[in-house]
Amino acid sequence: MVDSNKPQGPEDHSRRKFIRNSGIAVGGIVVGGALGSLIPTKQKDKDQSNAEKPINYNDALMFFTMEQFQTTEAATERIFPEDELGPGAKGLGVAYYIDHQLAGPWGMNAKDYMEGPAYNAEATQGTQTLMRRADVFAIGLKGLDDYSNKKYENKFTELTAEEQDDVLQVFDVAKEFKLSGATTKQFFELLRSMTIEGAYSDPLYGGNKNMAGWKMRDFPGSQMGYTEAIMNKEFVKIEPQSLREHMG
Amino acid sequence: MAKKLDKVDAVTVGVGWTGGIIAAELAKEGLNVVGLERGGDRSTEDFQMIHDEYRYAVRYGLMQDTSKETITFRNKPDERALPMRRLGSFLPGEGVGGAGDHWNGHTWRFLPYDLEIKSQTDKKYGKDKLGEDYTIQDWGITYDELEPYFYKFEQTAGISGEENPMGAPRKHDYPTGPMKSSPILYRFKKATKNMKLHPFQLPSANLSEQYENPDGETINACQYCGFCERFGCEYGAKSSPNITVIPTAKKTGNFELRADSNVVEVLHEGGRATGVRYVDVKTGEEFVQPADVVILTSYVLNNTRLLLQSKLGKPYDPKTKEGVIGKNYCYQITAGATGFFEDEKFNSFMGAGSLGATVDDYNGDNFDHKDLDFIHGGSLSITQTGQRPIENNPVPKDTPKWGKDFKEKSLHYFNRSLSVGAQGASMPHRNNYLSLDENYKDAYGNPLLKLTYDFTDQDRNLHKYLSEQAADILKEMGADKVEAKEISEHYDIVPYQSTHNTGGVIMGDDPETSAVNNYSQMWDVDNLFVIGASAFAHNGGYNPTGTVGALAYRAAEGIIKFMDEDKQLVKANKDRQLV
Ligand SMILES: Cc1cc2nc3c(=O)[nH]c(=O)nc-3n(C[C@H](O)[C@H](O)[C@H](O)COP(=O)(O)OP(=O)(O)OC[C@H]3O[C@@H](n4cnc5c(N)ncnc54)[C@H](O)[C@@H]3O)c2cc1C
Ligand code: SF4
Numbered sequence: 001m002v003d004s005n006k007p008q009g010p011e012d013h014s015r016r017k018f019i020r021n022s023g024i025a026v027g028g029i030v031v032g033g034a035l036g037s038l039i040p041t042k043q044k045d046k047d048q049s050n051a052e053k054p055i056n057y058n059d060a061l062m063f064f065t066m067e068q069f070q071t072t073e074a075a076t077e078r079i080f081p082e083d084e085l086g087p088g089a090k091g092l093g094v095a096y097y098i099d100h101q102l103a104g105p106w107g108m109n110a111k112d113y114m115e116g117p118a119y120n121a122e123a124t125q126g127t128q129t130l131m132r133r134a135d136v137f138a139i140g141l142k143g144l145d146d147y148s149n150k151k152y153e154n155k156f157t158e159l160t161a162e163e164q165d166d167v168l169q170v171f172d173v174a175k176e177f178k179l180s181g182a183t184t185k186q187f188f189e190l191l192r193s194m195t196i197e198g199a200y201s202d203p204l205y206g207g208n209k210n211m212a213g214w215k216m217r218d219f220p221g222s223q224m225g226y227t228e229a230i231m232n233k234e235f236v237k238i239e240p241q242s243l244r245e246h247m248g
Numbered sequence: 249m250a251k252k253l254d255k256v257d258a259v260t261v262g263v264g265w266t267g268g269i270i271a272a273e274l275a276k277e278g279l280n281v282v283g284l285e286r287g288g289d290r291s292t293e294d295f296q297m298i299h300d301e302y303r304y305a306v307r308y309g310l311m312q313d314t315s316k317e318t319i320t321f322r323n324k325p326d327e328r329a330l331p332m333r334r335l336g337s338f339l340p341g342e343g344v345g346g347a348g349d350h351w352n353g354h355t356w357r358f359l360p361y362d363l364e365i366k367s368q369t370d371k372k373y374g375k376d377k378l379g380e381d382y383t384i385q386d387w388g389i390t391y392d393e394l395e396p397y398f399y400k401f402e403q404t405a406g407i408s409g410e411e412n413p414m415g416a417p418r419k420h421d422y423p424t425g426p427m428k429s430s431p432i433l434y435r436f437k438k439a440t441k442n443m444k445l446h447p448f449q450l451p452s453a454n455l456s457e458q459y460e461n462p463d464g465e466t467i468n469a470c471q472y473c474g475f476c477e478r479f480g481c482e483y484g485a486k487s488s489p490n491i492t493v494i495p496t497a498k499k500t501g502n503f504e505l506r507a508d509s510n511v512v513e514v515l516h517e518g519g520r521a522t523g524v525r526y527v528d529v530k531t532g533e534e535f536v537q538p539a540d541v542v543i544l545t546s547y548v549l550n551n552t553r554l555l556l557q558s559k560l561g562k563p564y565d566p567k568t569k570e571g572v573i574g575k576n577y578c579y580q581i582t583a584g585a586t587g588f589f590e591d592e593k594f595n596s597f598m599g600a601g602s603l604g605a606t607v608d609d610y611n612g613d614n615f616d617h618k619d620l621d622f623i624h625g626g627s628l629s630i631t632q633t634g635q636r637p638i639e640n641n642p643v644p645k646d647t648p649k650w651g652k653d654f655k656e657k658s659l660h661y662f663n664r665s666l667s668v669g670a671q672g673a674s675m676p677h678r679n680n681y682l683s684l685d686e687n688y689k690d691a692y693g694n695p696l697l698k699l700t701y702d703f704t705d706q707d708r709n710l711h712k713y714l715s716e717q718a719a720d721i722l723k724e725m726g727a728d729k730v731e732a733k734e735i736s737e738h739y740d741i742v743p744y745q746s747t748h749n750t751g752g753v754i755m756g757d758d759p760e761t762s763a764v765n766n767y768s769q770m771w772d773v774d775n776l777f778v779i780g781a782s783a784f785a786h787n788g789g790y791n792p793t794g795t796v797g798a799l800a801y802r803a804a805e806g807i808i809k810f811m812d813e814d815k816q817l818v819k820a821n822k823d824r825q826l827v
Contacts (some may be wrong), residue, residue, distance in 0.1 A: 025312025080651040082480075085659055106307065113318040113333045115688060124323055124740040125330045152708035167652065172649075184581035192650055200637035201302035217637045218664050219597050225483075225596035233431045235663065242298055 043207025059096055060207055062103035063134065071141045072191075076155045078164050079195040086216040087209075094198030097135075097207030099199075101194065107134035131181050133190060143179045144171070202243050204241055214240040250525055250534035256280050256504075258807065259539040261511040261548035261554065265793060266779040266800045268489030269404070270543050271497035271505075272463065275803035279811065280502045282537055283350050284526050286510035286546075287343030291490055295482040298475060301636040305478040310350045311503045312340040314488075316510075316529075316691040321741045323702040325566055325679055327432050331688050331696065338739070338747040340547055344507055345490040347747060347794070352601030353453030353486055353631065354479040354671075355407045356790035357398045357416040357798070359612040360391035361624075362673075364787060368613065369623055370572075377623055378483020378706060380510030383569065383676045384623075385575055387785050388757035389766040391753055395803075396738065401792055401797030402451075405487035406467045407458035409451030414608035421724050427456045432594055432666060433605040435698030436630040439724035445607040450629055451794070453487040463496040467757055474634025486601065486696070509535075510691050512715070514542055514558040516775065521560075521776040527536060529690055531628035541807055544753075544778040547798075551782040552682045552752030553697040561763050561772050566700075572763040575701065576751040577737070577789040581672030581707050583626065583714035584643055586665055587727025596635045604631035610717050611789040612673075622709040626672035626789035635662065642667075645731055666725065668718040672711060674750070674787040677704045682752045702739050713737040750784035755799075758820060765818035767806025768799060774816055779803045 029084050036104030061069055067144060072095040083086030089095070101107060109132050121128045129136070137185070144156040144187035152163050159167065172192075174185035200214065209215065214221050229236050249373030258274050263285040274281045290310075303309045312318075312335065322328035352539065361368055366386045378384065397579025399420055409422035426449035430438070437447040454470035462815040468485040476486060484491050497503035513525040515536065523538035544551045555561050555573050564575035606629040608614060617623055641658040642665040648654050648660055685698040703711075713730040722730045759771035768783055770776045779800050781792045788795070806817050 080654050080655055083652060083655065085656065088655075092374060109315075109334075111308075111315050113314045113331050113336065113688075115331070117687075119328060121330050122323065122327065122738075124736075124738050124742070125321055126332060126334070126742045127338060128330055128333065129467070130514060131486075137497060175379050195650075196641070197302060197306060197638050201306075202300055204300075206304060214637065216659055218593075218639045219662070222475075223473070225473040227469075227471050229602075230430045230472045230595060230598045231428060232595060236595055236598075 027178050029170060040057050061095065061099050063107065064095075064099045064102075069099060070157050071144055072098055074164065075168065075191060076195040078196070079192055080162065080199055087212050089195050089199060091209065092207050093197050093209040094195055094207045097198030097201065098194050100206045101136055102134045107137070108132055115215050127183060127186065129186065136182045136187055136192060139179050139182055140171070140184065140191065143177065143187065144170065147171075147177050161224055179212060204243055211240045211242055250536045251752075252536045253617065255523070255538040256538070257539065257811070258282075258541045259284060259537050260543045260545045261524060261777040262286070262346060262493065263344050263453065263489065263505060263748065264491050264545065264547065264551070265493075265797060266346040267346070267543075267545035268348070268493035268497065269401075269797065270545060270779065270804050270807065271503050272493040273504040273801070274807060275500040277808050278457070279808075281497065281504070282539070283358065283497075283503065283505045284509040284511050284524065285505065285507050287341075287507065289344045289505070289507040289621040290349065290480070292480070292482060292484045292583065293460040294446050295480040298479050298482050299473070299562070301475070301638050303340050305636060306638055307388065307476070308335050308339060308661065310341065310343060310480065310772065311335060311477070312342040317366075317696070319697045320685040320688050321699045321701070323700070323738045325700055329685055329698045329700070332741050337745050337747055338749055339744070340549060340747065344494065344505065345488050346490045346684060349480050350478050350691060351453075351488075351793065352791075354791040355402065355405060355409075355451045355602070355794040356600050356627070358788040358790060360797045361612040362786070362788040363387045363389055363391050364392065365624070368562070372411050373617060373623070376578060377428070377617075378675065380703070381678050382706065383678055385756055385761060387755050387766070388762065389755070393766075394418060394802065395802040397798040398794060399799045401794060402462050404463065404504060405453050405797070406455050406457040406461055406490055407451050407453055410447045410449050412451075412606070412608060413446040414611065414614050415703075422451065423461075424456050425458050426672070427454065427600065427603050428472070429605070430594065430595075430598075430632055431628060432632045433603070434726050436605045436668070436721065437723055442608050443617070443721065444722055445609045447605050447607050450602055451604045452600070452604075452606035452607050454483055454600040461492060463492070464597045465492045465495055467491060469778040470600050472598055472599055472600045474599045474601065474636070476599070477633055478612045494806070510692065511546070511554065512557075512694055514544070514554055514560060515635035516558065516560060516773065519772055519773060526621070541777065543776045543807065544776070545780060548752055548780055549605050549697055549781040550673065550690060551684075551778050553684070554682045555753060557694055560776065561770065562606050564580035564681050566681055567599050567702075569678055574752055574755070575763075576676035576785055577680050577682050577752050578676050578746040578750045580787055581626065581670045581674055581703065581711050581735070582745050583711045583733055584667055584669035584719065585715055585719035585722050585730055585732040587722030587725060588642075588644060588661055588665045588729040589664045589666070590728045594666065597661055598636035602631075603633065606628045610714060619651055621708070622706045622713065624673035624675065624789060625669040625710065626714050627804075628668055628670050628721065629716065630666065630668050637662065645648050645676065649745065653813075658817060661700065666727070668721050670714040670718060671748070671790050672707075672714050674791040675704070675706050676751065676786050677706075680704075703735060708735055748781070748787060750781040750787040753778045753782040754785045755783040756785060765816070765820070766802070767809075768803035768816050769806055769817055770809065771820060774814070775810065777807055778805050
């Protein structure tokens, strides 16, 4: 038997291709800064040359109207606010992530069982609504404005942070205000979970801009492996990398 | 009209671990085998973009498409069952390799106590320990009889492990040595030793070193990449059917794998299976595949459903406790505790699916239950599987679910919390069972499977006990704050708990109370074998697949024997004997 502490890189074809694709030939063993010193070079170059701010052509809308987008930005920012630890949902581009997801299979419940009839369910039976997520979300956004107008005589984006929190709280508890066809809770759960997803999913989905969500968490994203580092008694800080790195 | 194909020796319904094992063993014997798999084909090449938490762990990229097929669910027999509209509590596999592609790889042997649970419990604690609503029964096979098959599966998968002082006795060492004892594991081992418990390294299908199995397949060394559970392995380092038994079967030239083929019916005539009917899910075309032996390897849920749908075996009735198909559905009681550490940061984002350390002091009948209000127990483990940020937001219970405080605490505790979890055993109850739904249909027009299941007093008591032990361990490990898990009032289909569903087509020594004999051969239909955790008469205190693999290797032996003898392989009676 071989000493289990000795790194043994598998030499199969798939892995070699993987390394080639990722453009990083460090033998697959990620030790502390080894990759860290590789990855940020590109970014450093950019900063130094003071080049024009790169345009992200993905930052446009597939589903929301401008108004819906702004309401989503404001609401998600309350769920995951900017603070001294780092950017909030807005800075992370969470609303772009939500827009892109609602436009696709997730928003259309493509993998959900959507046959009727839909009965009222016990809490343990899970949601039964046959309304698509994209529709629940749109109705929820409208509800945020309707309720804000009713209570504060202003639309949601114009409210103070405290007022916005109050509105979201009401939606979370789902007693005071009703939407047509869905509960405010259904909308709020979707909003909350999609905010977390947008903050931490790979930047390829439109959120987690510049991997800033991962950086706040000290999460290094997609690394090859930690065969050596895992024996480290100290916390190992590693520059994150995303799936983009695999494209060479 | 379905197109009738040429007859083959054997057809398997599903090509995951069990289907792959059967295909390999039969094909090596020169039998021609067709494997029908409802999902697509896939291999290591498909996993180059696998480090994507969102796609695979959150959106279940490799799992069952519930738009085509799901189950209906209710807690109690008098409630209305409603469809599980998206996956939640468990994540059945779909696609070549089944859930064996995206499992963690914890690979256990059930305890000798498990296989004779009824007689041993009665003997030690009297006949009324649980009461007669709990339908526990012996499995019709002993540990000693099953031991060689456990080893066979461990050799195929190259399992990395070390001696478990409280576990089932082994005749051989594990094929490969244990994985690394990372600082997190070391800390658990030290603490549990202080508590006079018996820690050891969790047996793992993520291999500690490169290994060639007896069939000549190579499994690579694990890279501790932290994207294991719910992901495929891009290194070919996690034992899966796709890198072991399926290529072994293919090499013989006797195995034909047909992906995208959803079986809708087992055909039979005069008490004999004649083949299966299936749909090509891409074109919608229907085919009949005749075979001398039909083998259901489609996981617990569809093994049961296909029998009920094809009117094979007697359906279980909870009112009379008669009938067998659908009986003794069990689950896993996932007790545990989380510890929060203020001043320490752990490398918990690194890891491997089976990187863990365990104590078995509270498993099976390893501790005395005389003064306890439950039987059995569970393995207690710390695992370092790789924490990822969408799914892992451990915060103390009093933290709000969103807003400034949530953000701050979820950032703070991400690398400052550790959990000890139990694979708590699950005992059958007369009202927990599987049947066919009367109202909801799948994409092919067939009734969905209906699950009726709730936690029992046994479950609640066991959960509480094991969670307390887990909390004690975390305290000894130095956590500043420890929170024990609490069981929900009723079983809830929404939050993920475990893909360790068991029962429905259980094994035993009596056709009145079991569906298959100890070769997984159906009592009622000699040429129909039903393999998987569906055969478990209850669920033990471990993950199931080591035991599933053992049963599959035994079944393969049985099928080969049956091909020669063409009869029931086991004589049905209480004093079981081979015929
Ligand atoms: C996330 C996750 C983690 C897990 N971790 C562990 C672990 O650490 N340890 C452990 O012991 N177990 C674990 N398991 C469980 C383990 O994966 C299963 O026990 C094992 O895969 C069961 O093998 P099987 O052959 O019975 O079923 P599967 O491997 O699921 O294969 C069944 C196959 O049948 C196919 N099928 C179903 N119905 C049909 C049909 N009608 N027609 C054609 N094909 C059909 C399915 O698509 C599937 O591919 C885990 C499971 C999951 C989901
Ligand atoms: S942890 Fe190991 S076995 Fe699991 S996917 Fe990563 S490299 Fe493969």
